[in-house]
Amino acid sequence: MPRTMVDESGIDQLDAQWISGIYKDTVQGPVRLTVTGPEGDGQADLVYHGGLHQAVLLYAASHYPAWREELGRPDLVFGDFGENLTVEGLTEADVCIGDRYELGETLLEVSQPRQPCWKLSRRNGVAGLAQEVVRKGLGGWYVRVLREGNVEAGQELIRLARPYPDWTILRANDIIYGREADPVTRAALAACPAISPRWKEALSGNPD
Template sequence: MPGAADPLERPWRTGYYKSPVAGPVWLGLTNLRGDGQADRKNHGGRDKAVLGYAASHYPDWRAELEMPELAYGAFGENFTITFLDEGNVCLGDVYALGAARLEVSQPRQPCQNITRRWRRPGLMERVRDSGRHGWYLRVLVEGEVEAGQPFELLERPCPEWSIARVFKAMRRRSQDRQEAARLARVAALSESWRQTLGKS
């Protein structure tokens, strides 16, 4: 539309900007202490308390985006995690992190905040289509956590439901209703994704 403002130029409220924190931080049922969540409908709440992202994705993004300085936290994650990614993290996984216990609840559905943060048109779609999107976790047990602590796998009730498979099932829910129905029956799945699958 002639005269319409560039969407990337419009003011916006977000909790997307993340930076490393030194020392222990309290992880509550809905977020890390001090972590703002501007859009509680699409980000945050019990099922999406924190976002995990694979450290192994950063070399690829730095090369593809020609941004060698791209630092951990660039994709809005609360935890940048080594040795884990969408292929080896499963829905319902329970991890120990410091004194806290967390459960994987769903993949992250990339939104336009990624594009707006880095002012790269099409970046949201690139993150989505690359499969390098991250995953949300709910907090089962609150406690202090600290950078550098390992994510220790305690339980894996659904080894067949990798985050990569869950994301694919959601994207193809209209084409493969049986797979969508199977996913909807997984107890650990977030309520918002279960409702979306129920509408397909």
């Protein structure tokens, strides 16, 4: 659930009072994934986080060694990037918008890349971390929960469908941030039936 963090001195901007659901704890045993996210989890900012199209955030386990070295933070552990599920064997280069996966009892559909906000920097006490994640395109990805059910650590994430192979998460990041600037390509991604409404608006030039 969301936590309130505060440094009573208020001197360091990274430590001023803030409320966030980015803190995640490792869970043993089954967890139920609902259409709005894992039971027992929560978002503090429901305008930009959560909802049907951002129900569960996945992040690649393989990114952690590089981040530990780059940031000089050997203490980084799974969950420190705010993800609900840390996954092995997949990165933003391997996952596409619209991919459908079975995990435990659930059916998941990839809806959009994650656009990290300032809270990622605050969470880890590293100024500029969110911007660096954006630059690298390694923010993770959100899924919808099409079928609710229980999941637990160690279960295999099985891909069942890939209807839109052109739109990897990495490429979608390049498009939204202007690194791939062709307007025809941008419009084509916006027209992808599986893209989230928020991203469709942003790609169409009408961000909310």
